[in-house]
Amino acid sequence: MRFIRRRYLVFKIISLNGLSIDRRALEKLIYNTFRELFGIVETVNFRLRLTYYNEEKHTGALSCPHVSVDKVRLALASIKDIDGKRVLIYVFKVTGTRHKAVTLCNSFSHPLYQTLKNLGLY
Numbered sequence: 001m002r003f004i005r006r007r008y009l010v011f012k013i014i015s016l017n018g019l020s021i022d023r024r025a026l027e028k029l030i031y032n033t034f035r036e037l038f039g040i041v042e043t044v045n046f047r048l049r050l051t052y053y054n055e056e057k058h059t060g061a062l063s064c065p066h067v068s069v070d071k072v073r074l075a076l077a078s079i080k081d082i083d084g085k086r087v088l089i090y091v092f093k094v095t096g097t098r099h100k101a102v103t104l105c106n107s108f109s110h111p112l113y114q115t116l117k118n119l120g121l122y
Contacts, residue, residue: 005066008051008101010093011076012108013058017085023053029082030062034075046072052102059108061101069094 013019021029027050034043046068053060064072076089092108095101 004047005096006063007066007069008061008063008095008098009069009072009076009091010061010095010101010104011059011089011091013060013082013087013089015058015082015085015087019058019082019085019087020055021058021082022055023050026050026053026060026082029079030076033079037075037078038071048072051098052105054105057105057108059105061098061105063098 013021030048030050031043034046034048038046046064049063051061051063062072062076073091076091079087079089081087093101093104095104
């Protein structure tokens with residue numbers, strides 16, 4: 001059996017309106033989206049885990065096997081609304097360690113985010 005290399009997808013939830021979503025609701029939303037797109041068997045094979053989520057900054061890290069990174073990005077991009085509010089889940093980095101993922105979540109500053117803030121959209 002081969003060793004499964006884990007990857008951590010660091011993401012930011014961007015919404016025009018104020019958004020408050022807790023960790024459990026986000027996990028459930030991600031799991032249901034994966035189940036709709038890929039089915040139950042494939043979803044279990046992804047071995048997804050929301051390893052970190054910052055509710056104040058709306059950033060998080062999702063853990064998956066290295067061979068599933070593209071499918072996980074696809075599924076996250078397909079999430080269009082949370083509790084009736086339009087959102088964009090933007091994966092801005094894929095890293096190999098949890099420590100680096102948490103560091104990126106806590107120090108998030110991306111040009112897209114800065115542009116939205118300057119325009120008054122966020």
